[in-house]
Amino acid sequence: MVPLSYYVILSTMVFVIGVIGVLIRRNIIVILLSIELMLNAANINFVAFSHYLQNINGQVFVFFVLTVAAAEVVVGLAIIIALYRGKATVHIENINLMKG
Amino acid sequence: MNFAVTDIGAVLPEVIVAVYACAILLIEPFLPKGRQEVLAYFGFAALGVAFYGTWNLMRTDLTVMNGMFVLDPFGNFFKLLLYVAAAMTILLSMEYLKREGIDRGEYYAFVLLATCGMMILVSASDLIMVFLGLELMSIPFYILAGFKRFEEKSLEAAAKYFILGSFSSGILLFGISLLYGLSGTTNLQALALHLRGAELQNPAWILAMILLVVGFGFKIAAVPFHMWTPDVYEGAPTPVTAFLSVGSKAASFAVFLRVFIEALGGIQSDWRFLLIFLSVVTIVLGNVVALVQTNIKRMLAYSSIAHAGYAMIGLIVGDSLGIFSLMIYMLIYAFMTLGAFGVVMLLRREGVEGDEIRDFAGLARKDRLTAFAMLIFMFSLAGIPPTAGFVAKFYIFMAAVNAHLTWLVVLGVVFTAVSAYFYLRVVMVMYMKEPDEAVQLSAPPGVVMVLAVAAAVVLLLGIYPSPFLDYAQEAVLKLR
Numbered sequence: 001m002v003p004l005s006y007y008v009i010l011s012t013m014v015f016v017i018g019v020i021g022v023l024i025r026r027n028i029i030v031i032l033l034s035i036e037l038m039l040n041a042a043n044i045n046f047v048a049f050s051h052y053l054q055n056i057n058g059q060v061f062v063f064f065v066l067t068v069a070a071a072e073v074v075v076g077l078a079i080i081i082a083l084y085r086g087k088a089t090v091h092i093e094n095i096n097l098m099k100g
Numbered sequence: 101m102n103f104a105v106t107d108i109g110a111v112l113p114e115v116i117v118a119v120y121a122c123a124i125l126l127i128e129p130f131l132p133k134g135r136q137e138v139l140a141y142f143g144f145a146a147l148g149v150a151f152y153g154t155w156n157l158m159r160t161d162l163t164v165m166n167g168m169f170v171l172d173p174f175g176n177f178f179k180l181l182l183y184v185a186a187a188m189t190i191l192l193s194m195e196y197l198k199r200e201g202i203d204r205g206e207y208y209a210f211v212l213l214a215t216c217g218m219m220i221l222v223s224a225s226d227l228i229m230v231f232l233g234l235e236l237m238s239i240p241f242y243i244l245a246g247f248k249r250f251e252e253k254s255l256e257a258a259a260k261y262f263i264l265g266s267f268s269s270g271i272l273l274f275g276i277s278l279l280y281g282l283s284g285t286t287n288l289q290a291l292a293l294h295l296r297g298a299e300l301q302n303p304a305w306i307l308a309m310i311l312l313v314v315g316f317g318f319k320i321a322a323v324p325f326h327m328w329t330p331d332v333y334e335g336a337p338t339p340v341t342a343f344l345s346v347g348s349k350a351a352s353f354a355v356f357l358r359v360f361i362e363a364l365g366g367i368q369s370d371w372r373f374l375l376i377f378l379s380v381v382t383i384v385l386g387n388v389v390a391l392v393q394t395n396i397k398r399m400l401a402y403s404s405i406a407h408a409g410y411a412m413i414g415l416i417v418g419d420s421l422g423i424f425s426l427m428i429y430m431l432i433y434a435f436m437t438l439g440a441f442g443v444v445m446l447l448r449r450e451g452v453e454g455d456e457i458r459d460f461a462g463l464a465r466k467d468r469l470t471a472f473a474m475l476i477f478m479f480s481l482a483g484i485p486p487t488a489g490f491v492a493k494f495y496i497f498m499a500a501v502n503a504h505l506t507w508l509v510v511l512g513v514v515f516t517a518v519s520a521y522f523y524l525r526v527v528m529v530m531y532m533k534e535p536d537e538a539v540q541l542s543a544p545p546g547v548v549m550v551l552a553v554a555a556a557v558v559l560l561l562g563i564y565p566s567p568f569l570d571y572a573q574e575a576v577l578k579l580r
Binding site: 008015031035041048052053060065072079082097098 | 228231235239242243246249250252253255256257258259260262266267269270271273274276278280281284330331334335
């Protein structure tokens, strides 16, 4: 059996990649993907802990997270499309009407 | 696992609000264009019925749905506040949406859905509910922030809020997953039991706690997680900004408090210093940066950041007096902020945005009552007696002194004095400057009503606060 620590290391790596992606990438679509990575890192944790603890709650939590993530992406993509219609760009450097 | 039908009774207010929101979405396509404001009355009906339900359940104290959902006076206090804030938001919106050409029925449905999310948030007794409530609150807000979808500023606000909001949700969720792994439960009471008397050997506890603080810090707009606040407040439609700064902050503080005092209370010594640090930088930065703002909505954004810093003191103290002062603070903050945004909305007219501070020039000549209302709100935000803002700050500082955090109080008072400069500057501009042009302000009845109610409550709470204080005190005693 794969020890728990492997899963936790994997999820931490995925999470850190997601955080770095949000912070340094300049394309909103890629930022959206990075946020999905962060959510899925948490999902890996939930499933791994759930199996390790023999407790079903974690897997139930994953279902909720998946559903919420889907709803969030729907709204996010709609906002990006509306933004693209006005500006014809998805780069956040060009989204800078307000500063401070 | 068991499920009792009677459990439904406890969540009835949430169910009612959600059902009304869905009904609005269903009715909306059948209404002719221009008649959408009928749906606003649907919104009032939903909030009224829910208010009645919560009022009747007010003194109950029970946990239902297998420990997922808790109904207690603490949560009900915040729920009643949220109903009032949502109703006032709808009142502010009706005329505004028409004038901006965005009078779509969905608006009211999203306001109700966000309210439902906040209600779940303040009653959450399980980390699953915390996450779901947070998302049910945030997702409608992403849409509402971009509701002026032909205006680039509004869309930009929506995009920024969406990215940073879901980023913070991701961080919070990772923290929750670590807590689950460490304790084997997501229930707040079970977590508290797990932590009682336990020696914390595992540094992952600290990591999970930090991730939770970051996640909640984004939602309450604490420095250094405040970057989204000024941009979103400026770009979003003004009634949405008002609701965002009042409802979302109150609900987030309620859940912050529930998670940290109720579940993580056992490791208070570990998170206390972190929160003290956040509170200090929030108070300092919020007040100092507000000094240089020329846009009133941005100024109110930094003011709301600074107020989050003050309210956090109640959380840091964490005893009954601290919780009590936080509840009072959120109540008073809600009314003065809604009122201030209401005045900003009155200045909006054809061709003029009306959200620059110089637009307030000579307001006292043009409209004496509006200027006086703004004066009350500004005095209250600055914490000058006899307005309610003074009562709010008084209890927060008293709680801090009782907890031997006198230096924090000194800092808070010093920066309250700094804040008086930028609040009173608005008053000075209104009363001392000559008006630029002779324009007649529009006075939609909804906005006037909100201003009257907010000003009355701010003065009443400043002069005679005891009925509200008594109820809050009772709610706190039940919580502990």
